[in-house]
Amino acid sequence: MIAKVYVTLKKGVLDPQGKAVQHSLESIGYKEAEDVRIGKFIEIKLADIPKPDAEKKVKEMCEKLLANTVIENYRFEIL
């Protein structure tokens, strides 16, 4: 079982890396790239446990360590 976790900056939190990449995209001709936000993608290989348990555990992992909820949101899928 695999958990795919996406950690992204909350709306309103300045993302200087995203800004730099957006400027770069613009400078190489991609005028349609209006805004870029950079986040993290984390893949976790999980032991085979019932899916509801896995969801509970991964949520805990996000809250405790993977995301800092002061500035970041997270979402995940379990496959």
Added chain:
Amino acid sequence: MKFGIVVFPGSNCDHDCYHVVKNVLGQEAEYIWHKETQINGFDCLILPGGFSYGDYLRTGAIAMFSPVMKEVKEFADEGGLVIGICNGFQILVEAGLLPGVLMRNKDLKFICENRYIRVESNDFPFTRLYKKGEVVRMPIAHADGNYFADDETLKRIQDNGQIIFRYCDADGNITENANPNGSLLNIAGICNEKRNVLGIMPHPERCAEDILGNVDGKRFFESVLSSF
């Protein structure tokens, strides 16, 4: 007075702190390895600067689960003095001992230079030998010093007088130009509500001796001594 200097894998200002405590202040100092699960007999704990765990995931994020942090939290809960310098500050916010978070610098660069900071409050164990409003100069050396907190938290720490140091110009004006990293309200250092835990991005331990050409940081440590 006995200082404990917590050493994480990747700490690199631990020796500087040890040196200042031991040789400049003439006090007792001891390193505390991050695996320790019992710490006794300390009057003040310092979480030094560096790159604990290589700054993986987020600065300070992995270190907050080092075994010693449980002890640091208990020590702080009991009113013990805790100082987090630079990476130590980042660890304290991640561990929830201080509010907010330190994000990547606004211009994405690692900045290593001397900066002016204004002492906002001196009714406080870590700054009592400075004058309120005094402008001091200290080196900064960080890539993630951009202080952020939500509006509510920011208002709360302002109202409670928890903002202790702010980046300013040589005359003490808090301006955007004087802000090296994009920190909200030019914040360079804050304390907790109980005023026994302090986080500071600049390095007072790097400017506490004449030979280094700047002694503005010496009174920081002397303040701690005098309040003991």
